[in-house]
Amino acid sequence: MSSNNLRLSRTKRPWPVACGVALAATAGAFVLRMAFTPLIGPTTVPFDTFFLAVLVAAWFGGLWAGILSTVVSALASVYFFAEPGRSMLIHNRHDQLSLLIFIAVGLCVALLAHSQNLALDRAERAENAERVERRRFETTLSSIGDAVLATDAAGCVTFANKVALALVCGSEADVLGTHIEDVFRIINEFTREKVESPVVRVLRQGTVVGLANHTLLIARDGTEVPIDDSAAPIRGSAGEMVGVVLVFRDITERRAAEALRERQHKLEAEQALREKEAELARVARASAVGELGASIAHEVNQPLAGVATNADAALRWLSREPPRLGEATESLRLIARDAERAGAVVRRVRELLRKKESGANEPLDLNATIQEVLALARGHLEKDGVAVRTELAAGLPPVRGDYVALQQVIFNLLMNSSEAMAQVADGPRELVVCSRHSGPQVEVAVRDSGPGVDPASMGRMFKAFFTTKPGGMGMGLSICRSIIEAHGGRIAAESNDGPGLTVRFHLPATVEGTEAASTNASS
Amino acid sequence: MSDPDSLVYIVDDDLSVRDALRNLLRSVGLEVRTFAAAQEFLSSPRPEVPACLVLDVRLPGLSGLDLQRELAEARSEVPIIFITGHGDIPMSVRAMKAGAVEFLTKPFRDQDLLDAVQQAIERDRAARRERAEVAELRARYDSLTPREREVMMLVARGLANKQIAGDLGISEPTVKLHRGRVMHKLGAQSLADLIHIAEKIAPPDNDQRPAQAP
Numbered sequence: 001m002s003s004n005n006l007r008l009s010r011t012k013r014p015w016p017v018a019c020g021v022a023l024a025a026t027a028g029a030f031v032l033r034m035a036f037t038p039l040i041g042p043t044t045v046p047f048d049t050f051f052l053a054v055l056v057a058a059w060f061g062g063l064w065a066g067i068l069s070t071v072v073s074a075l076a077s078v079y080f081f082a083e084p085g086r087s088m089l090i091h092n093r094h095d096q097l098s099l100l101i102f103i104a105v106g107l108c109v110a111l112l113a114h115s116q117n118l119a120l121d122r123a124e125r126a127e128n129a130e131r132v133e134r135r136r137f138e139t140t141l142s143s144i145g146d147a148v149l150a151t152d153a154a155g156c157v158t159f160a161n162k163v164a165l166a167l168v169c170g171s172e173a174d175v176l177g178t179h180i181e182d183v184f185r186i187i188n189e190f191t192r193e194k195v196e197s198p199v200v201r202v203l204r205q206g207t208v209v210g211l212a213n214h215t216l217l218i219a220r221d222g223t224e225v226p227i228d229d230s231a232a233p234i235r236g237s238a239g240e241m242v243g244v245v246l247v248f249r250d251i252t253e254r255r256a257a258e259a260l261r262e263r264q265h266k267l268e269a270e271q272a273l274r275e276k277e278a279e280l281a282r283v284a285r286a287s288a289v290g291e292l293g294a295s296i297a298h299e300v301n302q303p304l305a306g307v308a309t310n311a312d313a314a315l316r317w318l319s320r321e322p323p324r325l326g327e328a329t330e331s332l333r334l335i336a337r338d339a340e341r342a343g344a345v346v347r348r349v350r351e352l353l354r355k356k357e358s359g360a361n362e363p364l365d366l367n368a369t370i371q372e373v374l375a376l377a378r379g380h381l382e383k384d385g386v387a388v389r390t391e392l393a394a395g396l397p398p399v400r401g402d403y404v405a406l407q408q409v410i411f412n413l414l415m416n417s418s419e420a421m422a423q424v425a426d427g428p429r430e431l432v433v434c435s436r437h438s439g440p441q442v443e444v445a446v447r448d449s450g451p452g453v454d455p456a457s458m459g460r461m462f463k464a465f466f467t468t469k470p471g472g473m474g475m476g477l478s479i480c481r482s483i484i485e486a487h488g489g490r491i492a493a494e495s496n497d498g499p500g501l502t503v504r505f506h507l508p509a510t511v512e513g514t515e516a517a518s519t520n521a522s523s
Numbered sequence: 524m525s526d527p528d529s530l531v532y533i534v535d536d537d538l539s540v541r542d543a544l545r546n547l548l549r550s551v552g553l554e555v556r557t558f559a560a561a562q563e564f565l566s567s568p569r570p571e572v573p574a575c576l577v578l579d580v581r582l583p584g585l586s587g588l589d590l591q592r593e594l595a596e597a598r599s600e601v602p603i604i605f606i607t608g609h610g611d612i613p614m615s616v617r618a619m620k621a622g623a624v625e626f627l628t629k630p631f632r633d634q635d636l637l638d639a640v641q642q643a644i645e646r647d648r649a650a651r652r653e654r655a656e657v658a659e660l661r662a663r664y665d666s667l668t669p670r671e672r673e674v675m676m677l678v679a680r681g682l683a684n685k686q687i688a689g690d691l692g693i694s695e696p697t698v699k700l701h702r703g704r705v706m707h708k709l710g711a712q713s714l715a716d717l718i719h720i721a722e723k724i725a726p727p728d729n730d731q732r733p734a735q736a737p
Contacts (some may be wrong), residue, residue, distance in 0.1 A: 302608070306543035382581050
């Protein structure tokens, strides 16, 4: 029986209608019995057609309609159709029994119809409640921002909210009943390999599953969306898994925001690092200048001390009895020599300053630069007990560059080597400075006999902040590298066969210089 | 070539400093030898005269402090005056602990150096005299017979002849005889002299020094 017909049997109709139905049904039965009268006579089979009336009344009108119909039918059939007719008496014992049966059956039918109606009523209420619940559930899932897909225990989609449909680019018709793997296709963002659907994993493991990071959802139209998701089992009343619910969301915007923030942080960090480097470079340069200053002071101080002592000696020679004129004269000669030496240092400093003013990009002789730096660094090297040897190639072609900067490079390399060797308690402290002409380039090498650098650190030596010195800033070699590279050259370090390290840099020789050098070599 | 009365060695790698110091020291009548490196000094022969060494702390190659250590290892006891352009306290402490006479930081007054040099030479002269004296006495001691050495040590300990005779199991006149010979051989004038000599020649082990060739 269809639900429409069921609904017609509702007993919640107003009572006049129920009574009407009961009376109409009874009247119908009466008419039907009357119609049989020509065939069977007026007073036989008095009750049978009224069973129909009771049934119809109870069915459509409920308990009270059934009872009403039973009573009215009983009265009508006794009065009209039972022997003797037109009387409330029943002569026939058969009819008396039939009346009792009719009333009993009528009451039973009314009660049955009633209980049937009550059951139907309950079922309908329950169905209504479920429908309301379901509608609320669907409304909720449809209106939340995350995509939701639900599947049955086989993994076929049973529900998809709007967001989910939008993300997978499908209609409800496309999606419902389709296996989840065909709807929700995901790959790893980097390997681009297929990732197992979390639904499948939930079905296998029976636990809540979160998705790995970096997952891309491939929609039906091929667009790729980065997503974040999780899946959970849906349990039936007995705890068995009846399906899986999958919740996922588009994280494109979050990604973009994160990337933007990250980029900003990175830019800020880079800016800070650059400023720090610049500051350290300034400090390192200043300290190099300070060391250079100390060296110059020492260089001037030595001959001046000689002048003073020789002057004192001269006085002593003259004050002897008789005065020793020869020795006094010799003292004065020494004074003149030392004064000249001090003057030479001063001249060298002045020369240095002049070249500094003359600026960058002048052709310059690296051999001369090496000699000048060595002369100035002499005090420093001596302090560390370092013996210096030079192997400078004759006829070295000039290079083009910033005199002061290159001087600083050489000075830094000398200081590094010297300080490295000062760490060595025993063993020779030898520093060798070589220059040579190789192809279109000029090569300068500073070789020391210090502790060297372990091979693992060799690659990092020229990076900022790398240092092996206890108080070192790790800027010296990094500054050297930036200077050399700014001159179009390169700088590298290698371990010696014996103890120590060699730092070597190449600078391009000037074209004219190279030609001149090769002419000299061939002539 | 006759050896001078005294000698000053200068080791400094700076020509100006070397020449100036030589000139200064010669102007007060001192004999001077100069060296530009520690190794040069070590490999040159040194006459046996009172001397001192004026040494630059920072030297290329073997440093001044290294040289001081090497000299100590070679038991060469020449007094050292350090000079330095970059003196620092730990270094000077190290040098003085290792026995340096003086540690002068440039610029120093010339007179300070001269005083230090004079003092060092005098110290070396005294040390040499002391060493020569001890060597002479030891040679004499070595010429004593074993019995005479026994008698000498007991006398030096202050025992009377009679006690010595008892200790050694010999007669008193024999002790007297030995004692007279000991006094003669060591050139001691009195008992006090003898005790003094005994202290000088035998500080660590009392009576049984192994006999050494003089």
